[in-house]
Every structure is written in structure tokens, then in C-alpha cells.
Amino acid sequence: MLEIRLQHRFEGFQLDVDLALPPGLTVLFGRSGSGKSSLIKAVAGLLAPDRGRIVLDGRVLFDDAQGLNLPPHQRGLGVIFQEGRLFPHLTVRQNLLYGARGRAPNLDRVVEMLGIGELLARRPGGLSGGEQQRVAIGRALLSGPGVILADEPLAALDEPRKAEILPYFEYLRNQSCPILYVTHSPAEVARLATHVVVLDAGQVLRQGTASEILGDPDLVPAGIRSVGAVLEVRVARHHEDGLTELDAGGVPLFLPRVASATGTMIRIRIAAQEVILSRTRPEGLSALNILPGTIDSLRAGEGPGALVALSTPAGRVLARVTRRSAETLGLAEGVECFAVVKTVAIAREDIGRG
Amino acid sequence: MLEIRLQHRFEGFQLDVDLALPPGLTVLFGRSGSGKSSLIKAVAGLLAPDRGRIVLDGRVLFDDAQGLNLPPHQRGLGVIFQEGRLFPHLTVRQNLLYGARGRAPNLDRVVEMLGIGELLARRPGGLSGGEQQRVAIGRALLSGPGVILADEPLAALDEPRKAEILPYFEYLRNQSCPILYVTHSPAEVARLATHVVVLDAGQVLRQGTASEILGDPDLVPAGIRSVGAVLEVRVARHHEDGLTELDAGGVPLFLPRVASATGTMIRIRIAAQEVILSRTRPEGLSALNILPGTIDSLRAGEGPGALVALSTPAGRVLARVTRRSAETLGLAEGVECFAVVKTVAIAREDIGRG
Amino acid sequence: RDVTVFAAASLGTALEEIARAYEAETGDHVTASYAGSSVLARQIEQGAPADVFLSANTDWMDALEGGGLLAPGTRRDLLGNALVLVSAEPGTPVTLTAQTDLPALLAGGKLAMALVDSVPAGIYGKAALTSLGLWSGVAPSVAQSDNVRSTLALVATGAAPFGIVYATDAQAEPRVHARATFPDDSHPPITYPAAALTGHEQAGLPFLTFLATPQARAMFERNGFRVLAE
Amino acid sequence: MDWLGPQEWTAVALSLKVSFWAMLASLPIGVLTAYALARWRFPGRQMLNGLVHLPLILPPVVTGYLLLMTLSPRAPLGAALEAVGIIFAFRWTGAALAAAIMGFPLMVRAIRLSIEAVDPKLEEAAATLGASRLKVFATITLPLILPGVLTGAILAFAKAMGEFGATITFVSNIPGQTQTLPSAIYAFLQVPGGEASALRLVAVSIAVAMAALALSEWLSRRVARRVGA
Amino acid sequence: MDWLGPQEWTAVALSLKVSFWAMLASLPIGVLTAYALARWRFPGRQMLNGLVHLPLILPPVVTGYLLLMTLSPRAPLGAALEAVGIIFAFRWTGAALAAAIMGFPLMVRAIRLSIEAVDPKLEEAAATLGASRLKVFATITLPLILPGVLTGAILAFAKAMGEFGATITFVSNIPGQTQTLPSAIYAFLQVPGGEASALRLVAVSIAVAMAALALSEWLSRRVARRVGA
């Protein structure tokens, strides 16, 4: 449990937040310049806010009323900075082990995951942007922190590399290591977040679970594509043809093989623009996933689109359709219809262990 | 026309490319550490390759045989560096105008596009990561360069901000300002690229037009989601309900309003995983776009998926389906079927002027 | 036994020869520290481990004596020196009288001297010029150095056409030409006093005594000094 | 003030003038030399480096002698300079020259240290924006090394305020022309009982230097603030 | 070698010893002082800054004189130190002390300049990795300021090789004890015909200093390479 109440003024910018973050991974989401990095720095002890109080699991890290400001090295955090901040005079290996106090049992594992085995003897000077970022991630992870603060850790990485690193953050989240994670990527939000905080001009615009935030059509901080539903489903069976069958409130959904064991709950995200609606159960489509439901609400958005919220046995599903289609199909509140989701349209990155 | 032939060795890394880049925007694509930034630096004159020759529109920038190495300031380039490199002692305004030689007629426009109007009097020290990146973009653009070299210019930006800046790069590309652009984002590739060069461990793995590269199922440098078809279509009509009708080889496709004038050719991308196939023309779906076609090829990929290539009047369309669906539907070479594409599934970022 | 001698730097060459001779004769070891008399005197005031002090001027010896630092009865005026007018260019001898037109001689150049109010050679020089009635005429043209050797260098390099230095210094510098010797009565006697220091008589006295031997006198004289001691 | 005579005040004023000009005149050469040593590889670089340090290594009197020997009217260089109207001997300009030379190693070292700390990536970025070498230096490098230049300047100034050995040997001590504060202090220390007068001058010297120091600290804080946030 | 007598060789050896220890002993204090001046705000900071610069500002003779007055066996502080076995007066240790004090402002300034150029973001990063202030200093700051420390050390060493005024005033000119190279050179210069001998010593002095310089350049290139690519 991380409580952050703070106010801080920069010229022309005022940060003012009051948050109580549950365990798990909290994503800080918000536009460039909205105060995400400043918030991270305040928690890390690198920015003393004008006013406020920061408490981690009952331990007071900062309290201006008490005049208390724990120095960074006593806070037990692992920070991944937006700008790398590698130590130029140390080798990659020495950078990685800097915070490890001589004990880094998972060094090999982290090095392998980050693909930096060949860089160990080099100094950061000649590393590529992405290589630097990976070393910075490794350095923070290997310091064995009680809390991880990650500021856009994957921004400079290619998709395959991201796909290799994301599971590690999931793993950490599930190890009950609290994580504060800044990202601009909706896919990362949906996959990782236990909790999402949306910042705007230094204020908390909204906060809640990933499904609440991403499912809120009024809130499109990251652009229209981030609207979608996040469903908690159970892994029902692994089929031989490489598909995993999920149980979504009794409805079967199919996904490419998911690593989780049968019976575990996982989280999937269905982006609103990837859902097709049909009044009749469609036949003969390559899409395997069809969820029956009732229309809860239908709201015209800006532009030619409309957002349809559907109650299904699996939970609330959102669909973005054109107003023209909505009219043609006669969609309206209370109307029953079917949501068609392509198997593979449930993006790999959007699967997270619940 | 930019000809780049060069070889350069770092310890443990060998860059070896031979490229002839057509006018327009060339995207350098490739995994972290594949040599993209090094290539940019060589063109910019910041890295003298061991061997090679770089010629821009007939002007020799570098030639080891002739012992010629034009200094950076005589090359007339605008470089957006991966690490910002803002001048810490100058204000944002002074940074922006540094290369402008006193003439920056489009200052206001660039500043507005980048949303940095309020930062002009500040120094870079306190800027957020994304603010720095935007200033760096502005600085390069305002120097009025003959060629732009952009190294992951949008990596640290939120989606709405990206959406505001991308059209500017399109505009520049169409102004016949050659651009070399590094990105990890398939959406940016599809939207911007005239030409794509895929680097891998310092070698050119593949190069070609955006549709060739993204449509190549063997080549998934950016992960499975980047496979898709890029179609050239004509803007047919703007409807009153906010939809734009496109003429795709005679087949009508509908998109949320596109800014291009009726009659112009534009480029759209249809990602393979967003296409649903049906043996019969589907009825009563919210998806407005249905392309009839014949299956060219069907290849099982890794995992449970299969990639289906379809000849349609609009061109070649790719669909990723599960093997299970392929069997159920009886998909095979020569079979006729229909490709269903949700209107809004054609992502905004994937629309580019052709 | 060791004897430590603090001596004005200008005595260096002569004293080194004498020290070698003394060592050869007695088997004692001589350690000499050469520096400006003011420096050495202050160090002796502050408890420096010197047995014998040879000063280039009487003022500092007086100061030490007043402070009770000299072994009673050991002080004596050991050496004398003469003051000469030297020039950079050779030329006819100059007669120094009240009528001498020094400014004309200088022809706009400088007269190099040691600091006229604080360094002995300068003090004597100023006294001599004053008593000859030449001081006020030449004062604006005087360039003062911190010691006689720099004065000599100013003339030797041609920076100053004339200078006033000790005869001992002029004699050894081939690039300067002695043009006149100041009358002995035009300035207070130039004396180098010597003394043993309180509490150091045992080490100091034998060396002090040796300085008066004919052997030592000869060595001083060979270096251009006048030996005053009996 | 009463406690300093007119001649002492003249010495104070002269020392200020000499130190100021010594600092100012050597600054451009110092920056250039530091830049050359930090960035260029040329034959004779080690020689130049050694030469710059020489005044630090040699006893000041020796430096004074060497100056005297090369710049006196009898020496070829001195004669040549005199022919074009540049005269150092027995002038305050000579005192400034001696002070500048004595402070030169300190100035060059400080500036060189700053140049070596400048991130070449910023200079590269400026070059890609079309800036010539000279413009890059003037608009990027120089502003960024300002703290080092300031440090170098204050070191040179302070050294000039304290320089004695080389100055008096080279240009001697002519009240109003070349009698700087240190010469005056030295003169007082030569005579028994002169300590009190010397200490008064020392106090003035300290006061001046402290004021200069405070000024330089204030300036460098301003510079730092500008670069910082 | 023939052309230097045993006493001259003694002076060379002594100068090396004095300069080496002056540099080495003042280095930790110099680093600490530079760090305090660069990073801490405390009452008396300006005073400390002034004090550090004093030896540069004052004529060396005055510094020597002040040392003599405070540390001679007759002075209270000197007597107190002597009681606990620390003796500077008229010992080589005193020559080292004088040289160290004269070189101190140069050393501190160089190191301070380097400290001010260290990016505090790196130190912050180290702190978030659990490093205490001391560990941050030892593992991040210190390695990064090594070029400055080297420059400071070489300046202090060079200054010590050339220091004359303060040394001879404080500890006199006793062969084998306090007669350093510059004192020996001075002694030769004070006697008729001593110039040739003085020049021989000047040559030795230059040779030693050039060797030290070359060594420091080599070291700092190594340091730079380590940090660079």
C-alpha cells in the first residue's frame, strides 16, 4: 500500500495528487508533461515536494509536517529512469551489480531475458539506445528493491524485445513487489495494470482498475484505440492445435496458447474497435469467439463512431461501430446481439495473469 | 536519391550496408542494437565509416577512396537524435532557432504542432522527457534541412501527441524532403514509409516498399502484429455521417473521415490479424467493409495460426486466422471467400497519403 | 660535531670553500643555510637551530643582539665591501662628485639598485648618492630590485644602462663594466657582522675563530671581500 | 585612509591594474591554448604543454631572469618588439606580462579541464544544425566552459595579486610604474620592525582578493543557474 | 653524473620527496575541501573559500612568514605540536607543508571544477540503488572526477617543485633538510658566477617536471578512455 499525497509547484506547473495505491502494479498514464516523472521522483526521494506525505506500507518516506524526508538510499526502491542514467565509468556488468550488494542470484536470468549477455564487459558509452534501456532495467531489478518505479522502461525497444520483457514485470507484480509504472502504451496498461492513475496537467484525472479506466468511453487519454474491455477469465483447456480455450462466464473463447496452467484466472483485453456486432449469430466466419449479450448503452462519440456497451456472460464488452452500422443493424439499448472477436485480435500483449 | 555503401566495425559488431534509397521517407526498422543509429550517424557525418561511399543527390558526402569526408555542418541535414541532445544553456526558443540562421517562417506552426508554446522561455534542464523530444524535433525541422534523419523521434510521446505530429512528417515527405526515419512502431512504418529497410545485426535483411515488407509473412521483425497489407485506394466520396468512402479497385470501403480531397490516392493498411474470413458474403454485421477474393496461398505459421493471402480487386490482402478455422471453413488455395474488415479497425495512424 | 651556519646568500661561494677547509682540518661537519639576512634573522628569532650567523647588514644583527640571541662577546665585524657603479656598455671611468651629471649619463635609461629603503646594497647606495648630492636628481630613474644579483642582471642584460652593486658582484660578471667606486666615506661602512648564537657557543665558536684564520681570510679576499677582523 | 601612505595606495592601484590586465589579456590566449591541448593532436603538443607549465615549475626568480634575458633591449626579441613600440622593461605592462605568465598554467589547466568535460555530442548536434567549427565553439563550447573560464580567470587574477619574484626580477620596483603590492610588502619585510607596515598591505591585498573571489563565486552561481534548471 | 655535485643531488632528491608528499598528503584534504565548497552550503563557506585561496593571493614570503610565526617552536601552536611530536620547523616536513599550502588553492580549484561538472543525476541514480552518501562518493563521484583530481595533483606537484618563497622563509635553506631545488637555485643565483650551476639545476627541475607531466597526461588519457566509449 503506497499512499502519496503531495503538492509541488514548478514555474507554470503544479503537481497536486492524493493517491492510495493498492498492492500490485499501478500504471501512471497521461500525456507528455502531465507530471508522471515528477511523481516518480517524489516517491524515489529525488524531489522533495513543497507539501505532502508519502507512506509505503506504514513506513513514512516523506512528511513535510514532521519535517521527515528519508534519503533515497534508505527507501529501498528500484528506479528505472526515463533517461537511463547508466554509470559511464563502470562496465555493463558493474552497472548491473551496483545495487546488488554482492548478491544477485538472478543475474543470469535477468541478463538472458534482457539479451545483454554480450554487452557485459562493455561500458555504456557505445551502447545503442535500446541496449542502454535494457541495462537500466536490469540494474534496477537486480538491486532487489521493495518497490519498483519504472519510467517508460520499454519505450525504446522493439516489439519482440518488449514481448520478452513484459512477462517479467507480470511475474514481479505477482510476486507482490509493488510497481509504479509509467507508460504511453495502452497495451502495456491493459496487460500489466492492477490499478491505473491518469494524470493530466499535474492532477489526477481518474483512477481505478485497468478495466474501469480503459472501459470508460469518456476517458480517452491515449487516443481512441485504448478503449476496450478487460475481462477476467479462467483457463479451461489447452488444445492440441495450439489454441487455449478460456471460460468466460460459461462462454468459450479461444486464444493462441497461453502459458498459464489450466484453472488459473487470467486477464484479457478486447479493444472496442476490434469487436464486430451482429444481430444474428454469425455462421461460417473465421472468427472463433462469439459472445452473446444485451446492449447496455449506446453513445455516439465524436466523429462517425458510436460506442456500444454490451452485457455478456463474460462481463461488460465494448464495441466501437460506425453510426451508420448502428442504424442499419437497429442497435439500441436493450437489444440483444452478438459480439464477434477474432481469436488473434486479442493481442498477445494484452494477456496478463489476473 | 541517397546512396549509402559502408562498412564499419565496432568490437563485436559489424555494420555492412549497401543501399540506394529512393526519394521520400525511408524507414529504418530493426531490433535494438541492429545498427540503425550508427547508420544515421554515418550519414550525418558523425561517424566516419571504415570504408564506403555516401552520395546524396549526386553530391558525395563521404568517400574513403577519395579521402573525402564532408563535415556535418556542410551536409545540410537535420538530425533528430535518439537522446535529444538539447543545448542546456540555451532556452527552448534559442534551441529551436539554433539552426535556423535567423529565418524560421514556420516557427509558429511547428511550435503549435509540437505543443511547446509554453516552454519557449525555459531551458531544457527541467523539461519532461516528451517535451525534450518535441523540442529536438522542432530544432531539426526548423533548420530547414535538405534531408531529415530522425532517430525514433516519437518514442517518448503519448498517442494523441503522436497523432498530431505524424501528419507533419507526411507533409514533409510529400514536400520531397528526403527523410531517413528510425522507428520500432509498425503503425508508423505503414503510415509514413515510402521505402523500408530492415536491418539485422548490421546487415540489410530486406528492403522494399512498405507493402512488400509488411506484407511479407516470413519477415516479422516487429512481431506478429506488423504483418498486414498496404493498399493504395482512391478517395471516392465524403459522406455526411462522417464516413469517407474509398474506391478500392471498384470495391467500396468506408473509413472515418479522411482529410484528403476526393479523387486523391491514399494508402491504407489492413493488419492481417484484423481480417475475418467468411466463405459466404456475411450479412447483418456491423463491419461495413467486405472484400471478395480468391485465396492465393495459405501457410501455417508457427503456433496455431495460418496466414492467408487473398487476391481482391483492391489488391493483395492478408488474413491471419487459426488453423482450426481454416480447416472448419475449408480454406485452401483457389477457394473464393470474403474478407471482412471493421471500419474502425483500419487504424487512424495507418492512413497515409500515398 | 656539527656546526650549522646561517649566512647571507651573497657569502655563499666564499663560505663554501672555507667550510670545506674547516671540515678537512677539524673533521667537523658544516651545514650552511644561505638566504636573505632578514629571513635568516627572523628564523633565528623563532628558534632556528643555527650556531653561527653571518649577516649582510648590521641592522638585523643589532635586532638579534637586542633580543639577547647572540652569545655575548662573540659578535665581530667580519668583512667589508665596496660599492661600485657599473654599466652595461664599456666606457671611460666616471668620477663621482657632486658635479657628476648622472641623469645625462643615464640618457633616459634606468639606474638599477637594490631596494633603497630595505635591502642593504640599496640602502648604502642611496646614502652614498645622497651624501654626494646626486640622489634627488637621479631618484626618479632608479629601478629597485629585491637583491644585488637581480640588480646586476638588469645591467648585464642591458635593461638598465647603469647600476650600483657591490664590488664583489661586479668583479665576477663579465657582461658589466665597473665605471666608478663610491668613496668609502660617502656611505656608512659596509660590514658583514658575524656572531655565535646564545646556547650554541660550543659548536659556533670554533668555526667563528676559523673565519679569522689567514687561510679563511685569503679565501674571502679571493672572492673580492675586504676582511675587517683584526 | 590614514593608515596607508600615498605610495602604498599607488601600489594598491597598480596591483589592481596589473592583475586585471594580466588576467584579461591572457584569457583569450589561455582559452585557445587550453582548447588546443584538450582537443587537437599536433606535433609539439607535449612541448607546448610543458612550456605552459614551466612558470609553475620554475622558481619565480628564474622565470623573471628568463623574461629579462629574452625581452631586454639587448636581446633580439626585445629589440624587435621595441622597434615596433612594444616595451615591457620597467613598465607596468612588463609587470602585467610577468604576472600573466606566472598565472598562465593555472588558467590553462582550469579551462582545459572544463573543455574536456564538455559533451562532444552537443557539439556534434550543433554541427548537424549547420554550425561551422567556429560557431560551434562560440555558441556551444564557450558558454558551456564558462565556469572553467571563470575559475581560470580568478586564479590568474589572484596569482597576479600575489606575484612577486618574477615581477621584481623582470621589471624591478619603480614606485608608480612597477611597484606592486607584493614588492611593497617585500620591502617592508626586509627591515627589522617593518612587519606592521607589511601586514597592513597584506590586509589590503586580502580584502581585494576576497572581493574578487566573492564576485567570481556570484558570477559562477549565475552561470550555473543558467545551465542548470 | 658529474655535472651535479652531491649536494645538488641531495637537493633534487629532497625536492622530489617534498613535492611528492606535499601532493599526496594534501590530496585527501583537497578533495574534501573541494567537495565541501562545491556541494555544501554552510556558514563560513565563503571564509573557507577565501582561506584556501590565500596562499595564492599573498606573496609567498608572507605565507612563509605567517607559517614561521604560527608553527615555529616559539609559537604556541608550534610548541603544542612539538609536544605531540609533530615538528615542521626547519625540517623537510615543513618544506612539504609550505609546498602543500602553496599548491592547495590550485588543487582545490581543479577538483572543485570537476565536481561541479559531475551530473547529479548519476549520483541520484546511485542513491536509489541503495548507495549511502559515502558509497556514492567513493564509487560514482570520485571515479568521475578523477581527471580533475589528476590535474589538481599535477598542479600541486609542479607548484611544489617550483615553490621557493614560502619554503625558504619558513624552513630556511638547510642542505639535506630543507634545501629544495628552488632554494639551491636561489643560493647559486646569489653568488657571483653561480649562474651556470643554477642553470644546471633548472634543467634538472624541468626534466623532472616534464616527466611528471607526461605521466599525468598518460594517466588522464587512460582515465578518459575508460569513461569514454
Ligand SMILES: Nc1ncnc2c1ncn2[C@@H]1O[C@H](COP(=O)(O)OP(=O)(O)OP(=O)(O)O)[C@@H](O)[C@H]1O
Ligand atoms: N562506439 C561504439 N563502440 C562499440 N560498439 C558500438 C559503438 N556504437 C555502437 N556500437 C554497437 O553497435 C551496435 C549498433 O548500435 P546502434 O546504436 O546503431 O543500434 P540501434 O539499431 O540504433 O539500436 P536501438 O534501437 O537500441 O537504438 C550495438 O550493438 C552497439 O552496442
Ligand SMILES: Nc1ncnc2c1ncn2[C@@H]1O[C@H](COP(=O)(O)OP(=O)(O)OP(=O)(O)O)[C@@H](O)[C@H]1O
Ligand atoms: N525542474 C523543473 N523546473 C521546471 N519545470 C519542471 C521541472 N521538472 C519538471 N517540470 C515541468 O513539470 C511538468 C511535468 O514534468 P514530468 O517530467 O513529470 O512530465 P512527464 O509526465 O513525465 O512527461 P513525459 O511523458 O514527457 O516524460 C512538465 O511540464 C515539466 O516541464
Ligand code: MOO
Ligand atoms: O612561486 Mo611563488 O614562490 O608563488 O612567486
Ligand SMILES: [Mg+2]
Ligand atoms: Mg517523464
Ligand SMILES: [Mg+2]
Ligand atoms: Mg538507436
